[in-house]
Amino acid sequence: MSVAVRFAPSPTGLLHVGNVRLALVNWLFARKAGGSFLLRLDDTDEERSKPEYAEGIERDLTWLGLTWDRFARESDRYGRYDEVAAALKASGRLYPCYETPEELNLKRASLVSQGRPPIYDRAALRLSDADRARLESEGRKPHWRFKLEHTPVEWTDLVRGPVHFEGAALSDPVLIREDGRPLYTLTSVVDDADLAITHVIRGEDHVANTAVQIQIFEAVGGAVPVFAHLPLLTDAAGQGLSKRLGSLSVASLREEEGIEPMALASLLAKLGTSDAIEPRLTLDELVAEFDIAKVSRATPKFDPEELLRLNARILHLLPFERVAGELAALGLADADAVFWEAVRPNLSRVAEARDWWAVTHAPVAPAADDPAFLAEAAALLPEEPWDLSTWGTWTGAVKAKTGRKGKDLFLPLRRALTGRDHGPELKNLLPLIGRTRAQKRLAGETA
Ligand code: GLU
Secondary structure, eight states, rough: OEEEEOOOSSSSOOOOOHHHHHHHHHHHHHHHHEEEEEEEEOOOOOOOHHHHHHHHHHHHHHHOOOOOSSSEEEEEGGHHHHHHHHHHHTTSSSEEEOOHHHHHHHHHHHHHEEEEEEEEGGGGGGOOOOHHHHHTTTTTOHHHHHHHHOOOEEEEEEETTTEEEEEGGGGOEOOOOOTBBBBBHHHHHHHHHTTTTTTEEEEGGHHHHHHHHHHHHHHHTOOOEEEEOOOOOTTTTTTBBGGTTTBBBBHHHHTTSHHHOHHHHHHHTTTTTTSSOOSSHHHHHHHHHHHGGEEEEEEBBBBBBHHHHHHHHHHTTTOHHHHHHHHTTTTTTTOOHHHHHHHHHOSGGGGGGHHHHHHHSSSSOOOOOOHHHHHHHHHOOOOOOOOTHHHHHHHHHHHHHHOHHHHHHHHHHHHHHHHHSSSSSSHHHHHHHHHHHHHHHHHTTOO
């Protein structure tokens, strides 16, 4: 049987680093095993699901290169969920309940005050036909609970190892709402069974759902998949990421922070694993290194500073072809590989290339604070054509003529030629600046 995994976000918000890490791990798992990756939109919450969020999810995954082999949308499958619900009702595994949310809250509060776990008491199972008829005549509509077997539920989790739950310690879950809508706990199982999902890899916030869902798989006659529950990412202080979802959305990392897709992938593939975090330029390298057994149970911390440092390391390695589109989008359509290779060692974000483009191709007000020396240097500028050896030849001549060396020689030249104290190697910048500009800047003119 071939491996089939799925990433099943609800399109109720932007994907953030925590969600997309699960997408990546599923994708890497599928690629490593030669299996398939399904994108499933869990959009049965019609009040909160929005088409723009669904589009955002697809855009984010595409940007990262996480292509999907199959696609499903839960809202296309209501007929199928109704069919499964009808069968579960017929077999007595789904039973109607009439408590209002207030009544359920009271029951829970009373159990908790007695120091007992707030497990649903199955009062609805004791209703007679006459009781139900009376409740319905009062205008109450039932929601439907799944009757759990009070037996142990066990599985071997690929991250957590052996997991054990007692069925009797769990509340019978509501699978159908009062308005007839099926809930995630059911729809997810029906989809995983129908779409032959072999491995469910998701966050550890779903561990208790898994105990319940294993029983639902058995009740609907579906093959129970293998489960892996990953610890959820926290921020550097160990807090959940939920408070910072906006700033840690994939869209804002891409559009506001200027993060490269492979920087995010290189970090998220390794965070919380036994592997060191290193820049990788292709997903194939991450596939080769991936092994779910390397995922630890310890809570991984996501640090935006670490991501930015990795982004810089990636940029220092990326060839021009990989950034040409981004440079063009920044208005640098004329940038070429020579320019890129000159400036990339100084970038943390591609957008910073604009500053160096301005230095090499637009008027710069030089910091020409040593005019006599600069005039001597200007007189020694070689004739064009210039290449990578021009800087060495020229400064050699300036050194011989003026007796200056080291910082006294180089810093005034850098400040005059670029208007700054730091930057890419001048050997690379000088041919881009060109003789006409260089001469004017050395003379203190804005050029
Ligand atoms: N839509 C669910 C969520 O986003 C999917 C969980 C699962 O992977 O089963 O939490």
